Amino acid sequence: MMALTPACEGTLRAFPADTMAMSAACPVVAFEGEYAAGFADPALSHDRSRLSLSLSGVMTVATDGANYVLPPHRAIWIPARERHRVACREGGRLLTLYIEPHLGWQPERCRVFAASPLVRALSEEVALFGMEYRSEGREGAIVRLLMEEIGRMSCLPTRIEIPRDVRLRRICEAIVADPADPRGVKEWAGIAGMGRRTFTRLFRKQTGAGFAAWRREVRLIEATSRLISGQSITCIAYDVGYESPSAFSSMFKRTLGMTPAEYRNHRLASPR
Structure with a gap:
């Protein structure tokens, strides 16, 4: 398997430019490496589609239109030429496959899904091909499968719509960075330089949801990623902006139909 070597600061080197120009004779190339806590990649795009599987740690992936959360045992598909930024909240390992965009059927949009044991095993096997992969024989059959x-x-609820309006985008990015921020619509509207009604109307138009519902979704996605990574329910409740663990648990069960503990046990027991 080809591995990228972490730099002195503990971050991962970017995907080598020369390999992106490889011929179709090597339609799949895989890299595995460790990201340090706080790692943040600049915005970039590739000529190949990208499949990244989180082996440990919690990653975030931001495109021009949405943010995605990638907890352990989750994978994200990023289509070719989709601009994206990767950040790592805590130290973790990521297995990434770069796939020629004309190889088989491919999703046209970003999607996050629970990586089944079969997907994980196939991805790890493909990583063993290095840059010697050919489309014929066993290797080709594995890639096609x-x-x-x-x-x-099936896609998981890990997508957060980001508005196109620059003023709203800055506010949304601030909330994603700190879901516990208690400021309400009136305060955020003032920061955006808008009246409350204008803010509310534009926000709904560009995200498809009201501000309160959108922020609740941000908090829910943040909470689910932390639950899967093993953090305590009490800490999560306060860190995502709830006044008590009981208030957090009530919202969680009302929204997803199960308690935070049940959700964690279900996801870890049934990654698919």
Whole structure:
């Protein structure tokens, strides 16, 4: 397997530019490496589609239109030429496959899904091919099966719509960075330089949700990623902006139909 070597600061080197120009004779290349806590990649895009599987740690991926959360045992598909930024909240390992965009059926939009044991095993096997992969024989059959399994995976609720309006975008990015921020619509509207009604109307138009519902979704996604990574329910409740663990648990069960503890046990026991 080809591995990227962490730099002195503990961050991961970018995908080598020369390999992005490889011929179709090597349609899949995989890299595994460790990201240090606080790692943040600049915005970039690739000529190949990207499949990244979080082996440990919690990653965030931001595109021009949405933010995605990637807890352990989750994978994200990023289509070719989609601009994106990767950040790591805590130290973790990431297995990334770069796939020629014309290889089999591929999702046209970013999607996050629970990586089944089969998807994980196939991805790890493909990583062993290095840059010697050919489309014929066993290797080709494994890659085709992996692509088929990716198409069968159901998306998870880890997408947060980001407005196009620059003023609203800055506010949304601030809330994603700190879901516990208690400021309400009136205060955020003032920061955006808008009246409350204008802010509310534009926010709903560009995100498809009211401000309160959108922020609740941000908090929920943040909470689910932390639950899967093993953090305590009490700490999560306060860190995402709830006044008590009971208030957090009530919202969680009302929204997802199960308690935070039940959700964690269910996801860890059934990654698919």
